[in-house]
Amino acid sequence: xxxxxxxxxxxxxxxxxxxxxxxxxxxxxxxxxxxxxxxxxxxxxxxxxxxxxxxxxxxxxxxxxxxxxxxxxxxxxxxxxxxxxxxxxxxxxxxxxxxxxxxxxxxxxxxxxxxxxxxxxxxxxxxxxxxxxxxxxxxxxxxxxxxxxxxxxxxxxxxxxxxxxxxxxxxxxxxxxxxxxxxxxxxxxxxxxxxxxxxxxxxxxxxxxxxxxxxxxxxxxxxxxxxxxxxxxxxxxxxxxxxxxxxxxxxx
Amino acid sequence: xxxxxxxxxxxxxxxxxxxxxxxxxxxxxxxxxxxxxxxxxxxxxxxxxxxxxxxxxxxxxxxxxxxxxxxxxxxxxxxxxxxxxxxxxxxxxxxxxxxxxxxxxxxxxxxxxxxxxxxxxxxxxxxxxxxxxxxxxxxxxxxxxxxxxxxxxxxxxxxxxxxxxxxxxxxxxxxxxxxxxxxxxxxxxxxxxxxxxxxxxxxxxxxxxxxxxxxxxxxxxxxxxxxxxxxxxxxxxxxxxxxxxxxxxxxxxxxxxxxxxxxxxxxxxxxxxxxxxxxxxxxxxxxxxxxxxxxxxxxxxxxxxxxx
Numbered sequence: 001x002x003x004x005x006x007x008x009x010x011x012x013x014x015x016x017x018x019x020x021x022x023x024x025x026x027x028x029x030x031x032x033x034x035x036x037x038x039x040x041x042x043x044x045x046x047x048x049x050x051x052x053x054x055x056x057x058x059x060x061x062x063x064x065x066x067x068x069x070x071x072x073x074x075x076x077x078x079x080x081x082x083x084x085x086x087x088x089x090x091x092x093x094x095x096x097x098x099x100x101x102x103x104x105x106x107x108x109x110x111x112x113x114x115x116x117x118x119x120x121x122x123x124x125x126x127x128x129x130x131x132x133x134x135x136x137x138x139x140x141x142x143x144x145x146x147x148x149x150x151x152x153x154x155x156x157x158x159x160x161x162x163x164x165x166x167x168x169x170x171x172x173x174x175x176x177x178x179x180x181x182x183x184x185x186x187x188x189x190x191x192x193x194x195x196x197x198x199x200x201x202x203x204x205x206x207x208x209x210x211x212x213x214x215x216x217x218x219x220x221x222x223x224x225x226x227x228x229x230x231x232x233x234x235x236x237x238x239x240x241x242x243x244x245x246x247x248x249x250x251x252x
Numbered sequence: 253x254x255x256x257x258x259x260x261x262x263x264x265x266x267x268x269x270x271x272x273x274x275x276x277x278x279x280x281x282x283x284x285x286x287x288x289x290x291x292x293x294x295x296x297x298x299x300x301x302x303x304x305x306x307x308x309x310x311x312x313x314x315x316x317x318x319x320x321x322x323x324x325x326x327x328x329x330x331x332x333x334x335x336x337x338x339x340x341x342x343x344x345x346x347x348x349x350x351x352x353x354x355x356x357x358x359x360x361x362x363x364x365x366x367x368x369x370x371x372x373x374x375x376x377x378x379x380x381x382x383x384x385x386x387x388x389x390x391x392x393x394x395x396x397x398x399x400x401x402x403x404x405x406x407x408x409x410x411x412x413x414x415x416x417x418x419x420x421x422x423x424x425x426x427x428x429x430x431x432x433x434x435x436x437x438x439x440x441x442x443x444x445x446x447x448x449x450x451x452x453x454x455x456x457x458x459x460x461x462x463x464x465x466x467x468x469x470x471x472x473x474x475x476x477x478x479x480x481x482x483x484x485x486x487x488x489x490x491x492x493x494x495x496x497x498x499x500x501x502x503x504x505x506x507x508x509x510x511x512x513x514x515x516x517x518x519x520x521x522x523x524x525x526x527x528x529x530x531x532x533x534x535x536x537x538x539x540x541x542x543x544x545x546x547x548x549x550x551x552x553x554x555x556x557x558x559x560x
Contacts, residue, residue: 086375
């Protein structure tokens with residue numbers, strides 16, 4: 001069982017039937033189509049390129065790709081797509097990141113000083129808008145101490161900012177991140193402190209091994225919590241959705 | 253209405269040194285690369301970009317050493333990676349930046365286009381986008397204010413931006429400057445609304461009756477447009493929805509060259525600076541290559557099995 005497949009299945013599970021989901025390129029796109037093929041046939045997928053509710057025949061490798069546009073019910077502009085977030089129409093959004101802190105704040109702008117960075121990254125794009133305005137978000141991030149850091153180089157995209165009440169002060173309408181899906185397990189946030197904690201570990205992963213890859217203290221799950229193996233139907237669907245293993249490799 | 257149809261050379265003259273530009277397109281689509289190829293070949297200096305997703309325009313201007321400043325929200329190559337020359341020029345201090353979210357950037361253009369002193373937005377609050385200075389003072393970019401209306405809500409507001417010139421590549425236009433585009437319109441309406449001058453390059457020039465027969469399909473009415481240039485394959489090597497796919501092997505060839513400054517300079521000199529004109533640029537690509545990119549009219553793209 002590959003970690004990618006576990007991640008995709010965990011991400012798909014976050015999507016509820018009948019919801020509106022704002023999706024980016026990569027593993028979230030595969031997870032969204034997995035959800036649509038299983039428990040959430042009535043999910044509406046929205047992309048920042050302006051594509052709404054498409055029915056692609058092939059996996060697209062970008063949100064601006066013409067293959068993704070096939071079968072869409074609407075193709076609009078970027079402002080219209082992002083306005084759906086501000087209008088409160090989007091239930092869930094997915095985010096990736098170069099750095100993440102204990103409150104689920106993300107950096108996709110710069111490593112080092114902003115004006116003369118050591119590494120200039122691509123910038124927010126729609127990520128800040130999704131994180132600010134979607135009703136809730138799910139972050140996809142592979143573990144590693146350079147990614148899970150105590151202090152971000154630059155706060156591009158809001159998680160829970162400095163903790164309880166901070167999003168309200170900043171005027172952000174969405175509730176922020178509810179889950180962080182990693183390659184070692186699924187993390188969440190303590191409802192009291194809004195700091196990250198472990199929720200379910202992938203098979204074979206110990207709390208010690210997970211903590212060793214995270215640059216801040218992580219509370220263990222409350223009670224035994226192992227991520228379930230995806231069933232054979234899920235694996236078959238993943239193979240169908242992403243036959244080349246572009247985003248979800250079925251073997252480690 | 254006046255005739256807006258001009259030559260590429262006449263349109264290039266609307267983009268002088270020091271100009272702030274914005275350009276159409278998203279990911280590997282609809283970027284006015286034919287126009288910018290010619291602009292780079294002519295040479296300009298100290299350009300600024302007010303951009304949302306025109307990654308290839310920003311990257312080639314950076315690679316040509318023509319870009320000084322960028323107000324933007326995200327430049328990266330979907331499926332490839334970072335815009336190398338753009339990113340490394342920022343790391344070297346050669347390009348100054350002012351970061352936004354996509355929505356934040358779009359709404360600054362909306363404010364600029366609508367002659368409004370600011371626009372409220374519900375994103376960006378609480379982050380370094382609003383508190384870390386680029387070349388603007390943070391308070392000149394984003395502030396929070398209390399609504400003057402009875403609910404007294406605190407909202408984030410962002411200031412206007414007006415590019416000097418917007419350069420757009422679209423499907424077709426008439427001589428009056430009416431413009432039609434198929435597929436996602438990205439940020440074209442907001443960019444052209446905010447810009448002082450609007451240049452549109454198009455695949456086809458069609459009679460005005462085409463627009464009058466289906467006016468609801470018009471993206472830009474002629475009154476929004478200053479100059480129209482007939483430039484077939486004017487987005488190549490990026491794609492045009494309904495016409496041709498992006499030329500991913502050609503884009504990848506640039507991307508590989510861009511990893512190393514000397515190789516990138518040689519690539520730009522050979523492919524971008526040396527063609528005599530747009531037709532020579534297309535001739536060098538070759539008609540077989542260009543025609544192989546044509547999309548299936550039903551699917552809107554070229555299916556994978558046809559590419560082998």
